[in-house]
Amino acid sequence: MADFKTSSSILTKECLRTQICGESEWPKNTVLYQPYETEQILLPDNSKCLSVKTFLKMAGLEFIVEARENAEYMSPHRGKVPFIKAGQFLVADFEPIVNFAQSKGYSLSTHLDEAQKWDLRVYMALVNNVLLNAEIYVTWNHELTYKELTKPRYSSVYPFPLNHWATYYKRREMLSHLDVLGWKKKTLDEVFKEVERICESLSNFLADKKYFFGEKPTDLDALVFGHLFSIITTPLLNNRFAATIRAYDNLVQLCVRIETEFYQSRIL
Amino acid sequence: MGNLFAKPYHEFNIDQKLSLQDSKLLEKKEARVDQVHMLGYSKTKDFILESSINLMFTSNSFNNIIKNAETVRKNLMSLNCFENISVHIDVSSGSNSTPNGYKVTFNVQELKLASSILHSIARDNEGFVKLGFKLNNMTGHANHFKIESSLGNNGTQKYDACISKHIPGSISSCTSGHIFKKKSYWNTVHGVFNEWGTLFDLLFLASYKGHFSQNLQYEGVIRDINMLSKNSPFKLREESGLSVKSSIKHITTIDTRDSKVLANEGAFFQMVMEVAGFGGDVKFLRNYFTSQFYSKISKDVVFQGSFGGGFLTDLGTFKKVNMMDRFFLGGPMTLRGFQSRGIGNLSDNVVAGVTSYWVSAVHIYVKPLFGMESNRINEAIRLHLFCNAGNISFFGKDTKSSFTKTFKDFRLSAGVGIVARVGNSIRFEFNLCSPIQYSPGDRIVDGFQFGVGANFI
Numbered sequence: 175m176a177d178f179k180t181s182s183s184i185l186t187k188e189c190l191r192t193q194i195c196g197e198s199e200w201p202k203n204t205v206l207y208q209p210y211e212t213e214q215i216l217l218p219d220n221s222k223c224l225s226v227k228t229f230l231k232m233a234g235l236e237f238i239v240e241a242r243e244n245a246e247y248m249s250p251h252r253g254k255v256p257f258i259k260a261g262q263f264l265v266a267d268f269e270p271i272v273n274f275a276q277s278k279g280y281s282l283s284t285h286l287d288e289a290q291k292w293d294l295r296v297y298m299a300l301v302n303n304v305l306l307n308a309e310i311y312v313t314w315n316h317e318l319t320y321k322e323l324t325k326p327r328y329s330s331v332y333p334f335p336l337n338h339w340a341t342y343y344k345r346r347e348m349l350s351h352l353d354v355l356g357w358k359k360k361t362l363d364e365v366f367k368e369v370e371r372i373c374e375s376l377s378n379f380l381a382d383k384k385y386f387f388g389e390k391p392t393d394l395d396a397l398v399f400g401h402l403f404s405i406i407t408t409p410l411l412n413n414r415f416a417a418t419i420r421a422y423d424n425l426v427q428l429c430v431r432i433e434t435e436f437y438q439s440r441i442l
Numbered sequence: 443m444g445n446l447f448a449k450p451y452h453e454f455n456i457d458q459k460l461s462l463q464d465s466k467l468l469e470k471k472e473a474r475v476d477q478v479h480m481l482g483y484s485k486t487k488d489f490i491l492e493s494s495i496n497l498m499f500t501s502n503s504f505n506n507i508i509k510n511a512e513t514v515r516k517n518l519m520s521l522n523c524f525e526n527i528s529v530h531i532d533v534s535s536g537s538n539s540t541p542n543g544y545k546v547t548f549n550v551q552e553l554k555l556a557s558s559i560l561h562s563i564a565r566d567n568e569g570f571v572k573l574g575f576k577l578n579n580m581t582g583h584a585n586h587f588k589i590e591s592s593l594g595n596n597g598t599q600k601y602d603a604c605i606s607k608h609i610p611g612s613i614s615s616c617t618s619g620h621i622f623k624k625k626s627y628w629n630t631v632h633g634v635f636n637e638w639g640t641l642f643d644l645l646f647l648a649s650y651k652g653h654f655s656q657n658l659q660y661e662g663v664i665r666d667i668n669m670l671s672k673n674s675p676f677k678l679r680e681e682s683g684l685s686v687k688s689s690i691k692h693i694t695t696i697d698t699r700d701s702k703v704l705a706n707e708g709a710f711f712q713m714v715m716e717v718a719g720f721g722g723d724v725k726f727l728r729n730y731f732t733s734q735f736y737s738k739i740s741k742d743v744v745f746q747g748s749f750g751g752g753f754l755t756d757l758g759t760f761k762k763v764n765m766m767d768r769f770f771l772g773g774p775m776t777l778r779g780f781q782s783r784g785i786g787n788l789s790d791n792v793v794a795g796v797t798s799y800w801v802s803a804v805h806i807y808v809k810p811l812f813g814m815e816s817n818r819i820n821e822a823i824r825l826h827l828f829c830n831a832g833n834i835s836f837f838g839k840d841t842k843s844s845f846t847k848t849f850k851d852f853r854l855s856a857g858v859g860i861v862a863r864v865g866n867s868i869r870f871e872f873n874l875c876s877p878i879q880y881s882p883g884d885r886i887v888d889g890f891q892f893g894v895g896a897n898f899i
Contacts, residue, residue: 244683250672264672264679333723336664336686 200278201261204237206230207245208256213330214243217408218309223256225268225400231436232391233280243331253347268400269298272393282392290387294394297379297386301394304372305401307357308365312415314348315358319411369418377422384431391432398425399432473504476534476543482550486523487582490608494518498546507531511546518550520647521608522586523579525551553578559590564868564894568594574602584608598626616645628783630885631678632671635766639663657693662686662722665766675788681764689718699736702896703863704807704824706744710734718767725757726767732899744807744824748899750776751800768795769834771853772885774893777801777832779855779875780886785834787883800848801832803899807861822863828873829856830899854879867896 208223209215215223230237237258242248249257250264257266258274265274275281283294313324328344329337352358357365376398385391386398402425406416420426475498480491494517501507511529518527527550534545559574574590585607592600606618620641627634644658667682692715699708711733719725730752737745752769756762771777772784786796807824814820833852835844859873871893877886 242680244680247666247668247683248679252668259676264676332684333686333721336684336723339664340684 204260221401221404229396477545479547521584634668636666659691686722688722691716727755742809746805748803754797775898779877784885796834
């Protein structure tokens with residue numbers, strides 16, 4: 175009974191929170207915090223930051239990007255970047271930010287029917303489970319990449335002896351994350367095979383549509399763009415990761431389309 | 443097994459006024475120490491003891507011998523090698539004895555090699571239980587090793603491994619090295635502070651007068667600030683994350699109080715200077731001091747006046763000092779009537795912690811059993827009336843105006859309470875406080891406040 179009471183009080187609190195969220199407009203001066211892009215940020219974080227930024231741009235929400243070396247520690251959910259500060263609210267990670275925007279009345283998936291909404295959720299989970307973990311695997315578990323790229327970048331903001339200390343602990347954390355999900359023991363070939371499989375299914379799902387669900391971009395487009403664009407543009411030790419994705423022409427075209435439409439620039 | 447330290451007799455022109463039998467005059471009588479015996483030690487090396495014992499041979503009156511014997515006993519105890527030491531003074535006899543010569547015998551009992559640690563201390567309004575073990579006097583050079591963990595009632599955890607060694611000499615010194623891990627909390631803002639660090643300490647102690655000491659310390663510490671709740675002020679959240687402090691600290695202490703907690707007379711002064719920035723990513727110069735002055739008004743009434751202050755200069759260019767370096771004011775042992783770290787507005791736009799502060803206190807202590815001879819209750823408990831004043835400030839470019847501002851709108855509180863002493867260093871306070879002057883945003887305590895700690899104002 176007591177448990178029920180506490181859980182219900184938490185629920186009431188959460189309801190109240192969402193209600194308060196819902197009442198007001200999208201807060202002005204919303205700031206998105208992320209690590210430094212050129213010197214510090216790593217592939218998985220870069221993908222997530224790009225996904226969130228793309229989502230906010232697609233939804234037409236105003237925000238300012240601020241780079242902080244301790245963004246990962248400032249985040250309300252320690253270790254998760256990016257996070258946004260919207261008025262009094264702090265929200266971290268892609269999905270909570272999408273939900274937060276939805277509670278304010280900004281959503282990219284309102285025009286979808288029930289079946290499409292299921293598809294959206296399934297593909298988003300798939301991208302998060304496979305592409306994100308593959309990025310984490312390459313960044314932290316691939317010995318050569320870790321030594322040549324990850325360690326110098328991650329430790330660039332810290333003085334001695336914190337550079338070794340912080341990187342060691344971050345790596346241990348990421349490896350245990352991979353271990354729990356059963357990714358740690360995979361070989362690089364197996365990881366790329368997984369990436370290939372998800373690219374194939376995404377490519378099939380996209381076919382020759384403009385976006386995944388027709389003419390209008392959705393959350394899934396933002397998420398996929400964030401990941402694929404980062405993988406293609408991030409210089410790694412060899413271009414195998416990027417090449418795997420470049421093999422699917424319609425996915426690359428999707429990235430180009432989103433880039434030109436929302437970023438007014440052309441890298442790809 | 444014992445050892446004999448003897449002084450060769452070469453002064454023959456000693457005044458022969460030995461016919462005075464009065465014991466009062468005995469104190470002023472010319473006397474010298476012929477022999478010093480050390481009994482009961484086996485492991486400790488001789489040269490460790492010699493430097494302390496040499497003091498005995500400088501005595502020139504009987505009174506002086508007794509005083510010096512006590513000093514030597516204290517110095518020997520401070521080596522942490524002995525469980526207890528008893529002193530016997532006798533007229534020296536035998537072929538080498540001089541007419542007014544004395545023989546002093548120190549009966550010592552050495553500590554066992556391994557012993558366990560279990561005791562309680564108090565610091566920063568928190569009581570700690572210490573558990574651990576230590577190896578005493580490992581090679582006979584007064585070198586010790588200990589591992590201990592302290593757990594506080596507010597959740598602070600500290601793990602500490604320490605090697606220390608005494609260096610004999612006319613100024614006795616002690617070096618020690620610590621490795622520690624500390625976790626502490628700031629509950630008002632849901633903050634957790636983690637520290638992993640090393641500390642090397644060099645302590646110089648003027649051995650003849652035990653109340654003047656200096657410490658030279660090097661501290662290298664990795665700090666982690668973690669804000670647990672989304673409700674923590676954002677300015678504090680911005681400072682969260684990892685940083686390294688590498689600093690050299692110099693501590694000067696003068697302590698002539700007759701008790702560390704409930705003194706009757708004496709003065710205490712401690713000044714800390716800290717320079718950070720030898721490596722690491724925070725650079726600052728930090729000075730702070732505490733002074734206390736005690737005076738006995740009558741047999742049962744003691745007056746205490748205290749003043750303290752601190753000043754921090756940020757020397758960094760890229761990374762700023764964070765809340766673990768800056769000062770906080772308020773708490774049941776410093777500025778009573780305010781919560782711990784309770785002074786200053788914690789709204790979103792204000793940086794937590796300040797770069798300078800001052801705090802002062804006036805106490806009048808009264809023994810609870812008024813007019814009675816000293817007994818246990820009078821020794822351990824006092825009633826007190828207090829008045830606290832203090833303020834915080836950020837020193838800007840215009841030093842003069844910020845200086846006057848610091849002393850203008852200060853915080854003031856007063857009250858009555860009970861002070862109790864537990865052991866030799868823990869002080870309990872239970873006060874009825876009333877903040878008289880404060881600013882909006884301060885977290886005040888208007889009513890009863892309980893405090894425990896070793897440092898107080």
